[in-house]
Amino acid sequence: MNVWKYLLAASLGNMIAGPLGAIAFTAGAFFLGKKNNFRNPGAAFNKQQGIYALGLVVLCAKLAKADGRVTKDEISKFKKIFRIPNENMKEVGAIWNEAAQSSAGFEPYAEQLSATFRRSPQMLEQIILGLFEIGYADHDLSNPELRYIKKVSQIFGIDQQTFNRLRNSRPEFNKEDPFKVLGAKKSQSTSEIKKIYRNLARKNHPDSLRSSGITDPSLIKKAKENFQNINDAYQQILKMRGES
Numbered sequence: 001m002n003v004w005k006y007l008l009a010a011s012l013g014n015m016i017a018g019p020l021g022a023i024a025f026t027a028g029a030f031f032l033g034k035k036n037n038f039r040n041p042g043a044a045f046n047k048q049q050g051i052y053a054l055g056l057v058v059l060c061a062k063l064a065k066a067d068g069r070v071t072k073d074e075i076s077k078f079k080k081i082f083r084i085p086n087e088n089m090k091e092v093g094a095i096w097n098e099a100a101q102s103s104a105g106f107e108p109y110a111e112q113l114s115a116t117f118r119r120s121p122q123m124l125e126q127i128i129l130g131l132f133e134i135g136y137a138d139h140d141l142s143n144p145e146l147r148y149i150k151k152v153s154q155i156f157g158i159d160q161q162t163f164n165r166l167r168n169s170r171p172e173f174n175k176e177d178p179f180k181v182l183g184a185k186k187s188q189s190t191s192e193i194k195k196i197y198r199n200l201a202r203k204n205h206p207d208s209l210r211s212s213g214i215t216d217p218s219l220i221k222k223a224k225e226n227f228q229n230i231n232d233a234y235q236q237i238l239k240m241r242g243e244s
Contacts, residue, residue: 003046003053003216005093006211019108020054027098048116048213054227055113056082056127057092060134061099062106067142077137081130083218105147110155120212122203124156128166129226136170173180178240181233190243197234206228207224 007016016024060078075096078084082093117123128149135145153163165183166244179186182200184193202208206223214220238244 003049003219004084004092007050007054007057007091008127016050017043018051018112019113020051020058020112021060023098023109024054024095027094046213046215049156049216049219051113051116051218052123052127052214054095055109056130057095057100058109059106059113059127060130061096062103062109063131063134063145065103066144067098067218068144073220077134081133082222085218103144105154106148106152110152114156117212118157120208121157122208123214124158125162125166126223126226127202127207128153128156128158128163129169130172130222134165169226178233178236181229182237186238190238190241193234193237200230201227201234 007028015021057078064075064078077095079089079092111213113127114124131149131152132141135141135149150163153166158166165180168177168180168183179193182193182196183194188196204223204227206220206227209220209223215221235244
């Protein structure tokens with residue numbers, strides 16, 4: 001199911017609770033006005049997936065506002081990263097605009113995501129990866145943006161080592177320093193790095209998202225890209241050591 005298609009309708013139908021449901025309800029009420037002909041997703045709507053998608057939009061929008069300005073690069077980057085279908089741009093944009101009014105008050109949304117996916121930490125790590133991609137959209141991660149992502153990661157219960165690895169997990173780092181992508185040290189043996197790689201590969205495999213209830217094609221494809229990035233970093237290390 002295309003989760004982006006039903007976010008506003010689901011929120012108006014009280015299918016998503018908590019602060020994320022509330023902000024989507026406000027955006028939906030404004031966007032749809034007094035219309036009552038929107039398509040209700042019904043029982044087919046996946047609440048877990050809805051919370052995940054809403055959380056991505058809201059936290060990324062508030063990140064974009066963290067340094068006091070929202071650039072077109074950041075908005076377009078979000079749409080590109082998560083491959084929002086053109087026909088759903090207005091609905092997602094309504095939620096983004098509602099959330100981007102201020103960077104303040106992001107904690108309740110992060111806490112709802114943390115509670116929802118406490119048994120699926122890889123889901124929360126995927127969100128942090130998305131935040132870093134948005135933050136680097138204008139090629140300059142500001143100090144307020146870095147502090148914002150750090151606070152979100154702390155709410156998610158992500159430790160410093162994992163935070164550093166996620167920050168260095170951009171594709172361009174594969175050639176510059178693939179060890180950082182895996183969170184490994186150059187002094188570690190190949191067998192030790194192999195253990196790190198296998199753990200990351202297992203945790204970040206797209207099937208782990210599916211088992212957590214995520215089925216939207218755009219979100220699964222993004223997970224596949226992150227999984228490939230881990231594989232590429234490991235292969236690059238082997239190549240550097242002449243072991244490929």
